[in-house]
Amino acid sequence: MAKMKGADILLKGLLDQGVGVLFGYPGGATLPIYDRMDDYPIRHILVRHEQAAAHMADGYARASGEVGVCLATSGPGATNLVTGIATAYLDSSPIVAITGQVERRFIGTDAFQEVDIVGITIPITKHNQHIMTAAEIIPALKTAFLLAKSGRPGPVLLDIPRDVMLEEAEYDPDVEVTLEGYNPIIAGHGGQIKKAASLLASAKNPVIVAGGGVVRSGATSELMELAEILGAPVMTTLMGKSAVPQSFKYHIGMIGMHGTKRAVDTLKSADVIFAVGARFGDRAVLSYEKFTDLAKFIQIDIDPAEIEKTVKVDIPIVGDAKNVLTELIKRLREDGSVTERKKKKPTRNLETYDIDNGMSIPAIVEILSEMKGDFIVTTDVGRHQIWAAKYYNSPGLDRGGFITSGGLGTMGFGFPASMGAKTARPEKKVVLITGDGSFMMNIQELATSSHYNIPVVVIIMNDHHLGMIRQLQDTFYDGKYMECEFPPNVEFVDVARGMGLDGVKVTDINDVKGAVEKGLESKSTFVIDCIIESQENIPYQSYDD
Amino acid sequence: MQKIISILVEDKPGVLMRIAGLFFRRGFNIEALSVGSTEIPGKSRFTITVDGDEAVLEQVRKQVLKLLNVHRTAEHDHKNSQLREYALIKINFSKKIKTEVLHLVEFFGGRVIDIYDDAAIIEIAEEESRIDMLFERLEPYGIIESLRTGKVSMFRGKRSINPQR
Numbered sequence: 001m002a003k004m005k006g007a008d009i010l011l012k013g014l015l016d017q018g019v020g021v022l023f024g025y026p027g028g029a030t031l032p033i034y035d036r037m038d039d040y041p042i043r044h045i046l047v048r049h050e051q052a053a054a055h056m057a058d059g060y061a062r063a064s065g066e067v068g069v070c071l072a073t074s075g076p077g078a079t080n081l082v083t084g085i086a087t088a089y090l091d092s093s094p095i096v097a098i099t100g101q102v103e104r105r106f107i108g109t110d111a112f113q114e115v116d117i118v119g120i121t122i123p124i125t126k127h128n129q130h131i132m133t134a135a136e137i138i139p140a141l142k143t144a145f146l147l148a149k150s151g152r153p154g155p156v157l158l159d160i161p162r163d164v165m166l167e168e169a170e171y172d173p174d175v176e177v178t179l180e181g182y183n184p185i186i187a188g189h190g191g192q193i194k195k196a197a198s199l200l201a202s203a204k205n206p207v208i209v210a211g212g213g214v215v216r217s218g219a220t221s222e223l224m225e226l227a228e229i230l231g232a233p234v235m236t237t238l239m240g241k242s243a244v245p246q247s248f249k250y251h252i253g254m255i256g257m258h259g260t261k262r263a264v265d266t267l268k269s270a271d272v273i274f275a276v277g278a279r280f281g282d283r284a285v286l287s288y289e290k291f292t293d294l295a296k297f298i299q300i301d302i303d304p305a306e307i308e309k310t311v312k313v314d315i316p317i318v319g320d321a322k323n324v325l326t327e328l329i330k331r332l333r334e335d336g337s338v339t340e341r342k343k344k345k346p347t348r349n350l351e352t353y354d355i356d357n358g359m360s361i362p363a364i365v366e367i368l369s370e371m372k373g374d375f376i377v378t379t380d381v382g383r384h385q386i387w388a389a390k391y392y393n394s395p396g397l398d399r400g401g402f403i404t405s406g407g408l409g410t411m412g413f414g415f416p417a418s419m420g421a422k423t424a425r426p427e428k429k430v431v432l433i434t435g436d437g438s439f440m441m442n443i444q445e446l447a448t449s450s451h452y453n454i455p456v457v458v459i460i461m462n463d464h465h466l467g468m469i470r471q472l473q474d475t476f477y478d479g480k481y482m483e484c485e486f487p488p489n490v491e492f493v494d495v496a497r498g499m500g501l502d503g504v505k506v507t508d509i510n511d512v513k514g515a516v517e518k519g520l521e522s523k524s525t526f527v528i529d530c531i532i533e534s535q536e537n538i539p540y541q542s543y544d545d
Numbered sequence: 546m547q548k549i550i551s552i553l554v555e556d557k558p559g560v561l562m563r564i565a566g567l568f569f570r571r572g573f574n575i576e577a578l579s580v581g582s583t584e585i586p587g588k589s590r591f592t593i594t595v596d597g598d599e600a601v602l603e604q605v606r607k608q609v610l611k612l613l614n615v616h617r618t619a620e621h622d623h624k625n626s627q628l629r630e631y632a633l634i635k636i637n638f639s640k641k642i643k644t645e646v647l648h649l650v651e652f653f654g655g656r657v658i659d660i661y662d663d664a665a666i667i668e669i670a671e672e673e674s675r676i677d678m679l680f681e682r683l684e685p686y687g688i689i690e691s692l693r694t695g696k697v698s699m700f701r702g703k704r705s706i707n708p709q710r
Binding site for chain 1: 554555559600603607608611612613
């Protein structure tokens, strides 16, 4: 075992973990790493803002199921990652963020570009740590990657002082790491599964709610099988949209504040609600008190802390979705108590948008959906996001193919996440549905896209507004619109051209399809600036009739 | 409602911050906190008095166990555990009141540990209610300053926070 610099140990360690690409931006504190980088077969994507590096790592993770890695320098580089890390945290996305830090002897002295990034990111990481000697690097990397992708996935941050990267130590790839305080439960409790099976077998109107955990666990076929056995309708949360194929015969849409009426009504008439991999955030639940009264509630989640965090649960099962569903199905088949007469006919009912009012966001989403493509769809945050979740129902949308910032709701996530997704799945086309507000937040990444030729079809729903803000002010502030409108002073296509790319402005609904087709054929990012006329609000759902 | 939870952790830098921060951001109210070493090298033990009901305590336990450095937790009550507390109380002191103060302190299970410059420091390691009573009885002499550690607790019998063999 050779002695080598911390920087080399880090790079070798990353390769050992299967990392093929880093999304980063250099700085003084990380120069030792960059100095050694070209000795290793690791690709580095130089972003134009560290926030984008974090979102790219996140998009990469969501599209591939692998850990995404971003690298930033100390101080402002590290703080620029914070929004991206928090985004990954709230959506349980596995990323490892590596930040440079000032030299050990300067820590705590308010040195140049020094910031306590470990302190800052404690609330938004699954775990984080300083690496204080070069010998700690491999154990820390092993710990970080294990934590990031196992149990409930999440971001892990490693903060490495500059002099640690220059310090020499033995590179020992076989060093054992035991985590006494970490024991994720994968297999569900047999007794609980048995209870759940009997409740479901005897239920008159069972419904299944699929969340992001089904996507993460790869439990699509098990979930579909369960729906078939029970004859139960399946509805999803925002993060669970791609948990089952949109064409699945039991799929009745999204629940929650902006869900389909059908899904919410079905929830109301259910006697047993079976939720898998959904944390029941406030948007999905609508009202915690009313939700609890709806029906008997079975919840499967890999994180024990999510069980009954907000909603009372009758039968909780802690475990991995795929694992638990497999056992449950076995039980139900053995039992044989789900009789034919109890099963409902397949009830697929996903809303489609049929209103003809020219350039409106839902109409464009409908057109995109009708193309029945198998591209990955990403969104930013706002009205366009919800319209996309409601109406993008292409049968070609596979598991994990709908990428959106659900938990934190981060504007600016979409474009870098799209590039991360494309980097993970180069064989897929990636289409971004974004808003003029959101796209502007990381617009500088057009330069990154052009630099590395990472093509994304960008559809900007340009209504010159912060649409969701306008809707909220319309609904809750008597239509007093404050700071939610942009003058039409940005030509997105010109901006794209100014960074070596191309696009088209669309003002007629009949030109949308052609523009998207052109974008899909393009070998580089193509920006479609859709000028939206309609300010239609997304209907709210409620449990009241 | 007061709930007492013990938390066995790896003694790593920043653990106190992680636990305190977790309580803070989840809205768990810390009434008192005590921490120190145990018989296991590298392991420290927190005892935290939380204001909340069973549901809150359940969430505290589950969220705390998610921290990598946290290994075990235990929940204490009057039936399953000894609940103790330590306090130091400094009062005005003079030869005139010496006898009555000494008797008073002895009666409640405390000790005078220091007499200097017309002030006496009294220590007491007892259950909460007896400490409260001593405070009440010492008030008339004028309490110059005081401190309490908050409850510390341990299961009665062979049950312990350590993993069972």
